[in-house]
Amino acid sequence: MTRPRITVTPAVIESLAGAAGLPLSPERQQELVTHLEAILAEVARLDEVDVAGYEPPISIPSAPRLHDERAAR
Amino acid sequence: MSDGDLCFLTIRELGALYRSRRVSPVEAVRAVLDRIDRFGPRLNAWITVRREEALAEAAAAERSLRAGEDRGPLHGIPVSVKDNIDTAGIRTTCGSPLSRDRIPGSDATVVRRLREAGAILLGKTNLLEFAYGVVHPAFGQCNNPWDTTHTSGGSSSGSASSVAAGMGYASLGSDTGGSIRIPAAYCGIVGLKPTYGCVSRHGVFPLSWSLDHVGPLTRTADDARLVLQAIAGPDPADPTMVLDTLSDASRPQADLRGVRVGIIPEHAGEDLRPGVAAAFSRALDVLKASGAQIQDVRVPSILYSEEATLTVIAAEAASIHEGWLRDGSADQYAPMVRVQLELGAMVPAVDYLRAQRLRAKLMAEFDAAFSGVDVIIAPTVAHVAPGQNAHPGVAGRGRTRAMKRTCPHNLTGQPAISVPCGTAEDGLPVGLQIIGPRWRDDLVLSVAAAFESRAGWRAACPPGVQSA
Numbered sequence: 229m230t231r232p233r234i235t236v237t238p239a240v241i242e243s244l245a246g247a248a249g250l251p252l253s254p255e256r257q258q259e260l261v262t263h264l265e266a267i268l269a270e271v272a273r274l275d276e277v278d279v280a281g282y283e284p285p286i287s288i289p290s291a292p293r294l295h296d297e298r299a300a301r
Numbered sequence: 302m303s304d305g306d307l308c309f310l311t312i313r314e315l316g317a318l319y320r321s322r323r324v325s326p327v328e329a330v331r332a333v334l335d336r337i338d339r340f341g342p343r344l345n346a347w348i349t350v351r352r353e354e355a356l357a358e359a360a361a362a363e364r365s366l367r368a369g370e371d372r373g374p375l376h377g378i379p380v381s382v383k384d385n386i387d388t389a390g391i392r393t394t395c396g397s398p399l400s401r402d403r404i405p406g407s408d409a410t411v412v413r414r415l416r417e418a419g420a421i422l423l424g425k426t427n428l429l430e431f432a433y434g435v436v437h438p439a440f441g442q443c444n445n446p447w448d449t450t451h452t453s454g455g456s457s458s459g460s461a462s463s464v465a466a467g468m469g470y471a472s473l474g475s476d477t478g479g480s481i482r483i484p485a486a487y488c489g490i491v492g493l494k495p496t497y498g499c500v501s502r503h504g505v506f507p508l509s510w511s512l513d514h515v516g517p518l519t520r521t522a523d524d525a526r527l528v529l530q531a532i533a534g535p536d537p538a539d540p541t542m543v544l545d546t547l548s549d550a551s552r553p554q555a556d557l558r559g560v561r562v563g564i565i566p567e568h569a570g571e572d573l574r575p576g577v578a579a580a581f582s583r584a585l586d587v588l589k590a591s592g593a594q595i596q597d598v599r600v601p602s603i604l605y606s607e608e609a610t611l612t613v614i615a616a617e618a619a620s621i622h623e624g625w626l627r628d629g630s631a632d633q634y635a636p637m638v639r640v641q642l643e644l645g646a647m648v649p650a651v652d653y654l655r656a657q658r659l660r661a662k663l664m665a666e667f668d669a670a671f672s673g674v675d676v677i678i679a680p681t682v683a684h685v686a687p688g689q690n691a692h693p694g695v696a697g698r699g700r701t702r703a704m705k706r707t708c709p710h711n712l713t714g715q716p717a718i719s720v721p722c723g724t725a726e727d728g729l730p731v732g733l734q735i736i737g738p739r740w741r742d743d744l745v746l747s748v749a750a751a752f753e754s755r756a757g758w759r760a761a762c763p764p765g766v767q768s769a
Contacts, residue, residue, distance in 0.1 A: 241647075248619075248646035249627050260643060266700070267615065267644050270608045271652045277605050277659055284657030285511075285664070 231272055236265045304332040308467035309762055312524045315470065316374050319366055326359040326366070326377035330421060333379045337423070337468050340766045344444045344466060346459040348384045348394055350424040355379065358421045365419070374527045376419030382473040383460050384425040385432055386515070387504035388412055395506050396428040396440045398633045399625055409504025410539065411473055411515055411532045418531040423469050426459030432475055432508045433618060434701065435637040442689055445488060446763040447729050451686040454484030454703075456508075460518045461488040466766040471519045471528045477508045478610050479681075479707025481516050482719035486732025487686035489721045489763065491749065492518045493525045494707075496739050497714030498543030500529070501536035509617040510541070511657070512610065512711040521759065522720060522749035529742065557751045558592030563674035565600050568706050574684045576725025581680045584722040584733045587756045588678075598670040598677060602663045603709050609663075610708040611700070612648060612656035619645030660712045667713050671738045676748050679706045681719040681732030706734060716742040720749045721758050728764070 234240070238257040241264060245252045252260070307329060310318070318324035334352060341347050362377035382388065385395045387405035389412075394401050408416065415422070430437040434456065443458035445451040446466040453462035457474025461484030464472050474481040476494040485492025493516045500515045507513055517528035535542050573581065589595060622642050625631060631639050670677065682703050710717040716739070719732035733752065737745040753759065 244647040245643070249623070250631075250643060250646055251627065251629070252643070256643075260640065263640050263644055264647060267611070267648070271612050271648060271656075273608045274605055274612065274652065274655050274659060277602055277655075277662065279655060279658035279662055282658045282661035282665070284654055285661050 231275060233272070234265075234268055236261050236268070240264070304335060305467065305762060307332045308336055309520070310470075311521050312374060312378050312470050312519070312527050315378060316376070319377055320371075322367075326362040326421065327356065329377070330355050330359040330379050330423070333423060333467070333469055336466065336766075340446070340466050341468065343449055344446060344453070344462045344766070345441050346427055346443050346453070346462040346466070346468065348396070348425045348427050348440065348459070349391060351391065351422060355421050355423050362419060362421060372417070372419035373531075375415065375531050378420050378470050379423045380415060380420045380471045380473070381423045381426050381460065381463055381469045382412060382415075383428050383457050383475060385428060385475060385506040386412060386473060388422065388425065391425065393425065393506070394440070395432070396430045397437055398439050399630060400506075401439075405504070407504065410501035410536045412504070414532045415473070420531070426457070426463055426472055428458055429456035430635050430638045431506065431618075431622070432456035432477060432480055433638050433641060435635045437635040437638070444689070445686045445729070446766040447489060447686070448727060449765045451688055451727070451729065452487065454487035454686060456480040457484050457492075457518060461485050461490060461492065464488070464518050464520060465490045465763055467762060471517050471524055473515060473528075473532070474518050475505055475508070476514045476516060476711065477512045477614060478704040478711055481514070481518060482681050482707045482717060482732065482734060483703050485518050485719045486681035487730065489724075489730030490518060490520050491522055491525050491718065491720050492516070493529060493718045493742075493746070494710065494716065495529060495533065495742050496716045498541055499533050499716075499740070499742060501532075501539040501542060503536055503538035507617075507621055509614040511617065512613055514711065522718065522746055522753050525718065526746045526750070529746070556591060557588060557748065557755065560593045560676065560748060561674040562588055562593045562595050563598035563670060563677040564595060565603060565677060565679060566597055567603060568679035572683045572705075573680060574726055576685065577680050577683055577731050580723040580725050580731040581733065584678070584752070584756065587752065591751070591755050596674065598674055600663070600666045600670055600709075602659060602666055605659060606663065606709040606712055607702070607705055609656040609659045609712055610704065612652055615641065615645035616648045616653040618642060619648075663709065664713045667715065668738070675737070676745060677736045679734050679736075681706060681734040685726050685729035685731065710736055713739070715739050716745045718745045718749045720753055722756060723758055
């Protein structure tokens, strides 16, 4: 079942960014509105595919880290 | 032989000249460094060049070969690696100010394997920032040697541009949605994305763990085979390595007779630019004349590959970069990279998992398709290399559509190679993508080599970098 199209506002961005711990200025929130609308529309297109019966191809890591991203900072 | 000719030999041809002592590794490295001096700035393909070190390594290779200590086909061959691949003692910038001064303490597994095979590391090549679809202005766009007013693609932009311009015989790149194959197609060379789990990614800065692959960019399929043989194989440091063994990649296939070739109609359709459609049609003629059997195959979920890919990349990349996003460093990213990373933090977990579940469905559909064909082909990209500053990003408003035909195989982990199949609009190259079942890298390489020899299209010195 497809979902209703979401209307993105700066307030929506503020909530989502806040939940993700991202410090975004009001100007930045405004800037992201149309981008988030675009990506959510693309993501929502996946609703058209019936994935029932298919599990995500997850593997359990059993070895050291592939790359320690902290090393780059 | 002129220096220009020397720089466009295959790895096997150069190796034969080494072993017959008609050319030395020092001569080859000098010739390549000379081209880097002449054309490097125009193409902006390099971030770091190891001039003195490469010459010293070439002298050592020369001594070893003369002493009969032969490490195999890559011994003394000048190569490069994309600058998101760790190199001990050599800065690894990822094309970003955030990593500009980082000097790794150890080599990535693939670099260590290249060194063990005797390859000479010329340096590190330019790329899109963190391999995420956009150039950082501090590093600048890498240009296409066929026409320097056009991009070389990305994200392995410098790897493709340098190999196409005769500035090295091979380069390693990374491919998350097409970042080896797309620039290879734009630059008229070969780019191989091996089977997921076949080549170690330890020490390669990730863009998206479950989609990232590492592989070679070369001027021929045989060269790609030689590099793959050197870098493939289990690595305890990479938790995603699969224990399956790669089919014997050392046996080239003599001809295409009886090879069953599948075409996915959605990938051979209306969005192709006329020149690309014509080049693809000519490639089909070559295959048919060589005895290959062409038939349509159905992979219904492929229509959703781009959405699934950008959902997975967005979420995984945001997770990888969350430290920088939160600590006040975000303004150091290129503007569009920052947008993509911030958007990724807002993708719902349930959608990320839906995209992952779609991958499982897509794999099942491809497995069914491969029960009736040996390989599947498509144009690598629907168009030729765009003009400068044409990197609209992977996610968000106005994103690129270049990865439509390449990203499905990141989702499935299948081996896929782009080989040149002529030129199209503006005289720019077109790539033919050949895809095989997982762990049949040997098959895609063999079909690619056979096509290459039949099509008679061998990478030559591109017009934008011919000697005066």
